Amino acid sequence: MGASFGAISVAGGLPWWVPVVMSLLVFAGGAQFAATSVVLAGGSPVAAVAAGALLNTRLAPYGFTVASITGRNWWTRLAGAQLTTDESVAFALRETDEGQARRAFWTCGAILYAAWNVCVVLGVLAGTAIRNTAAFGLDATFPAVLLALALPTIRDQRTRIASGAGAAIAVALTPVLPAGLPVLTSLAGLPLLARAAPKRRNGGED
């Protein structure tokens, strides 16, 4: 995944240091794919940061979950925060014993950080060799990755409805809004979460 991020970013026309620096500093796969894809689609940097930041709001509840694991030292808190990802939190939560959970979090986080950044660099090197991105179908890979990241987060009918509606709004507004903005309008699909809830009363859920 890191390799594809690096390769697709530079093949899409970004300078080599953009995916590398972004991976070191941001270290959140989904947001990196999201922000980069907005820029490559012609969106403004502000829209790219907004899309990435909104995706990363999910890291805040993770932080509360692993707060007891990263300890009381200020420097373990600072380092632990940067290593807080979907994967490191999931590994920590699988353990019942606190010591085991701590070991799982730090091991997974550190390996992931190293592997992710090495893979991005390797991907960048591979990506610079590719000249004709359309002929290789590389333009299909970014949306494919985003879809693959989205599917595990869609756990119920209501989220499915809200996502479908949000996507429809965003696509419909793409011809008229500046690039990058339509995606943010998709959040208008969120109120459907509440609207769709009472459906259960009719037993009409499939």
Added chain:
Amino acid sequence: MPLVAIIALAGITYAFRLAGPLLRDRVRLPKGADGLITAATAVLLVSLAATQALTQGHGFAGWARPAGVAVAGLLAARKAPFPVIVIAAAATAALLRLAGVS
């Protein structure tokens, strides 16, 4: 993408990550915040995928790209490994273009 934008995204992301360890003794997340954030993540990711699969600039992207993304979606739903999903998306779009479908 300017360096300032990367640093801004990194700073915001780090603030989200650090909020829990710093504030957990004083603040509690409201009930339901978790579910709402997960749903918002899903909505954003699906919409990003949809707009990028279907549109190029302000117009339609052609059939090859959405076809590649659709194949990737099917593979992802069947829990295929990540590299397989990415390569299948690119290969589908590339082969369709080779066959003259744009």
